[in-house]
Amino acid sequence: MGSETRGPQGFETAIHSGPNTVAEFHQRRSVVSQLRQLLHQTPSIVPLIVLVAATIVFGIILGGRFFSAYAMTLILQQVAITGIVGAAQSLVILTAGIDLSVGAIMVLTSVVMGQFTFRYGLPPFFSVACGIGVGALIGYINGFLVARVKLPPFIVTLGMWQIVLATNFLYSANETIRAQDIETQAPLLQVFGETVRVGGAVLTYGAIMMVVIVCVLAYVLRHTAWGRHVYAVGDDPVAAELAGVQVKRILISVYVLAGIICALAGWALIGRLGSVSPTSGQFENINSITAVVIGGISLFGGRGSIIGMLFGALIVGVFSLGLGMYGTDPQWTYLLIGMLIIAAVAVDQWIRKAAA
């Protein structure tokens, strides 16, 4: 027989004489740490504050010219493409990845939509479907390489960016499809350039699509299991796998969805430009990352909200239009945006300390 005592040890008897409350969360918090906690829970507040402040400042400086329904909706129109591509980028960055090929996918899909209609004479509706299919396929290849072959997303999409862009130039033979031709023969391709007027406000369908995409994704990310899994994968993929998340499947679905959203951006791009141009949209990958970062989504994954990305895109739009109206050199816009990017990441780091 064992010589040691079995069962609760002698020193444990003191447990019962203690108060019977269980571990509580001690809330000794200063204003600063409360603020940090709030930002931690709702990371889109920072870009919202910046957006509102910037709008007010430009409104005071520029007066009614800036504070008009027309100018406000003009900003929405101008950020529509960046916002849609940014939505795709947000999904990928939430999984702790990055997608450098978003801009290239957008341009290639717009070229596919145009060329399928004009070169092969396919019905525009069918060409659009093919463009979306191409976006999904490229996204699938990205996702497959990241999730199954386990290559770093930065490298995969850097390569894919070059491949897709080269394909775009080779396939289109550098040929632009003129706006008049599209207008007379395939107006469906330009549909997202059409506008609705409400008083002084002028909205393009493209801007409306951006808002709809962001709202739908915000719902999906927050209120469906798939959305929660996207966050879990970005947060800690090993833990997510052990906890029963199908990490590879989630990653692939994210890249595919990003590809589809980029194709929708390609469609909206035709509406924006009127024409189909293989040389357009070169900077959308960088613009989308800028919107995501200023919008408070962490590049380390798992944190941030897609609404924040929309605010980020709008901040860039407000600065561009405001400084443009004021008549400064456009370089001032880039300078300020650059500062905002760095500030946003600094704030992200500070907020993360709330967890530590």
Place this chain on the structure above:
Amino acid sequence: MEPILKARGLVKRYGKVTALDHCDFDLYPGEVLAVIGDNGAGKSSLIKALSGAVRADEGQIFLDGKEMHFSSPLDAREAGIETVYQNLALSPALSIADNMFLGREIRRSGFMGKYLRTLDRKTMGRLAREKLNDLGLLTIQNIDQPVETLSGGQRQGVAVARAAAFGSRVVIMDEPTAALGVKESRKVLELIQDVRARGLPIVLISHNMPHVFEVADRVHVHRLGKRLCVIDPKLATMSDAVALMTGAKQPEASMEAA
């Protein structure tokens, strides 16, 4: 009696390291089986193979006599094996409720749930709170607070509650009390006994000999990647167990078969 969970000849190599070396394992219905062994003996590797987290290079796993081929933790979980991993496997940025229901979310009934796949946060929150209260480990002010805002022990409580709540065939716990205080450890030991009273067998990995000898029905001694012997805690002493697992003593013939 037929073991509910059985493994034969499991081998797991990580490069040059052999973590499991033709290891056998038996868990009988309704028992608490403790697994003890030195650091690096391969205990976690064993339970990871049993719970689908890693694939053994060789060997077989049987659940209720049927050979299983788990290719992911989800497979094992769907077969009713619920595991608390040594690193807990929680998503820090997700809430307590989200973590407890990760991969088995409850959707709303009706149109919203069926077509829009809306999560039923209210029900999940209520159930999560109930499970945690049963455990008595912590009063949660806010079930929606992110797990990263909890202390290490509170996180462990969430992981243990999750496994105990959802296990239907076997519950495996890899050092569930490692980060817990005296009182909280006692709660987990009580929980283990509750789970056993529900008829569920438990595999408990622990370095805490008094805990092991208190709750275990049998003790599997793991050494150098395999089962050295199985001892009866009512017959052996803690010093015997320590001597066996460190190699200071060889098992007697009667222990080997058990």
